[in-house]
Amino acid sequence: MVRSRHPFIINECVRGTGGACGAQYLDEAFEQLIRRKLGAKAKDILTPRSLSEAMRSFETTIKSQFNPLSTDCEDEFEIPIPGAPELPDIGLSYGYLKLSKYVGINMAFNGIRNEINSVFTPVFAKIVTLVQGQIRDVAKIYSNGIKVHIP
Numbered sequence: 328m329v330r331s332r333h334p335f336i337i338n339e340c341v342r343g344t345g346g347a348c349g350a351q352y353l354d355e356a357f358e359q360l361i362r363r364k365l366g367a368k369a370k371d372i373l374t375p376r377s378l379s380e381a382m383r384s385f386e387t388t389i390k391s392q393f394n395p396l397s398t399d400c401e402d403e404f405e406i407p408i409p410g411a412p413e414l415p416d417i418g419l420s421y422g423y424l425k426l427s428k429y430v431g432i433n434m435a436f437n438g439i440r441n442e443i444n445s446v447f448t449p450v451f452a453k454i455v456t457l458v459q460g461q462i463r464d465v466a467k468i469y470s471n472g473i474k475v476h477i478p
Contacts, residue, residue: 356446357385402428
């Protein structure tokens with residue numbers, strides 16, 4: 328319920344579900360993506376320092392800027408993996424692991440998502456599910472209807 332528009336203040340209408348989602352899940356999914364991409368060599372390549380550097384890169388660039396629907400969003404990202412060997416067959420060269428936004432160049436064909444997008448999609452889906460549940464709960468309380476604006 329909106330208490331004030333200037334400054335914007337709202338009251339909680341329904342109790343949260345306690346469902347977890349968000350930044351921590353993005354971090355975990357990104358680390359798993361790197362480990363999958365490196366395969367059996369991950370345990371040797373990902374030292375605490377190199378993993379920390381990769382995660383810092385994700386945190387400061389991709390995580391805050393990734394938008395799969397924007398044409399301005401990069402199609403490829405290079406993640407620093409200090410001290411890593413050259414493995415060009417998986418996109419690891421000169422200490423950087425190349426990750427793509429999508430598989431394939433022609434997204435109009437079928438929109439196959441991969442790599443970076445695979446980190447975000449499951450987390451976004453959880454968030455949408457939680458918000459939809461809260462909207463349903465509010466609608467039950469306020470039978471005269473609710474207005475929801477999601478930009």
